[in-house]
Amino acid sequence: MGAENQQERLDKKWVVGFVDGEGCFHVSVNKMDCMKLGWQVLPEFRIVQHERDESVLYRLKEVLDCGNVVVNHGDRKELRVRGIEDLNKIVKFFEAHELQTTKKDNFNLFAKVISMMNKGQHLTEHGLKEIAKIASLMNRQVRRKYLESSETIRQTRK
Amino acid sequence: MGAENQQERLDKKWVVGFVDGEGCFHVSVNKMDCMKLGWQVLPEFRIVQHERDESVLYRLKEVLDCGNVVVNHGDRKELRVRGIEDLNKIVKFFEAHELQTTKKDNFNLFAKVISMMNKGQHLTEHGLKEIAKIASLMNRQVRRKYLESSETIRQTRK
Numbered sequence: 001m002g003a004e005n006q007q008e009r010l011d012k013k014w015v016v017g018f019v020d021g022e023g024c025f026h027v028s029v030n031k032m033d034c035m036k037l038g039w040q041v042l043p044e045f046r047i048v049q050h051e052r053d054e055s056v057l058y059r060l061k062e063v064l065d066c067g068n069v070v071v072n073h074g075d076r077k078e079l080r081v082r083g084i085e086d087l088n089k090i091v092k093f094f095e096a097h098e099l100q101t102t103k104k105d106n107f108n109l110f111a112k113v114i115s116m117m118n119k120g121q122h123l124t125e126h127g128l129k130e131i132a133k134i135a136s137l138m139n140r141q142v143r144r145k146y147l148e149s150s151e152t153i154r155q156t157r158k
Numbered sequence: 159m160g161a162e163n164q165q166e167r168l169d170k171k172w173v174v175g176f177v178d179g180e181g182c183f184h185v186s187v188n189k190m191d192c193m194k195l196g197w198q199v200l201p202e203f204r205i206v207q208h209e210r211d212e213s214v215l216y217r218l219k220e221v222l223d224c225g226n227v228v229v230n231h232g233d234r235k236e237l238r239v240r241g242i243e244d245l246n247k248i249v250k251f252f253e254a255h256e257l258q259t260t261k262k263d264n265f266n267l268f269a270k271v272i273s274m275m276n277k278g279q280h281l282t283e284h285g286l287k288e289i290a291k292i293a294s295l296m297n298r299q300v301r302r303k304y305l306e307s308s309e310t311i312r313q314t315r316k
Contacts (some may be wrong), residue, residue, distance in 0.1 A: 021179025
């Protein structure tokens with residue numbers, strides 16, 4: 001880390017404002033044959049910045065107490081939080097410090113998925129379908145793979 | 159206004175975080191024959207949002223105590239602040255509440271232009287050239303109209 005740790009700790013309200021602008025709560029449901037149901041639920045929280053602002057990603061990591069700073073694409077970096085334990089920290093943070101834009105609606109759906117995963121519901125067919133529906137309400141495009149796959153359609157016709 | 163005024167006043171630190179993500183400090187130098195020197199300096203502060211978050215623009219307007227919410231493009235709205243008196247409020251706000259990303263560098267250049275305009279320096283050839291140089295260091299593309307115009311090049315050869 002180094003230099004970026006010398007800087008003042010970011011204020012939590014600042015973090016919420018920045019995430020209202022730049023943060024992304026995202027759930028994907030991906031085909032993965034090695035999983036019991038053939039699908040993997042992958043929730044993720046991300047903040048992308050140009051590499052010139054990489055240091056602010058480390059400062060965010062410090063306040064949120066989780067995540068890794070990795071390359072996003074080209075000259076863009078991201079703070080990426082995956083894994084249920086760390087995502088529980090994210091949910092707790094934004095439950096305590098309320099988002100102010102409609103990003104809050106996405107967060108609420110995201111928090112619902114995390115809560116279901118805490119109960120292991122993503123490992124049941126019913127829960128997986130429910131999560132796929134919630135994910136399709138969030139960041140629109142990508143997330144319908146599960147719901148629109150012919151396999152899923154076949155299964156639901158059973 | 160109406161409903162959006164019912165909401166809680168935005169925290170100033172939140173505003174700084176949001177502007178670090180979404181705000182834009184911008185100075186253009188535009189050809190305008192009716193101006194004494196033939197060029198107009200137009201500094202502007204802007205926050206653009208999808209219309210679904212129009213209400214947050216009104217809440218920002220309330221905290222910053224200036225600006226107008228107008229259509230940006232298509233389904234996007236913006237809080238736009240123009241005019242030296244209101245821009246002085248913006249400069250004062252972000253001098254008191256420090257930006258945390260490299261957007262601060264842009265802000266510092268912006269503040270320098272506003273300070274020069276307060277002294278009327280944009281109305282002198284020397285000041286105008288100085289402002290055009292500063293503007294060219296900010297949001298890169300558009301701002302070089304003045305410095306690259308054949309007219310300006312002719313003048314500086316005098």
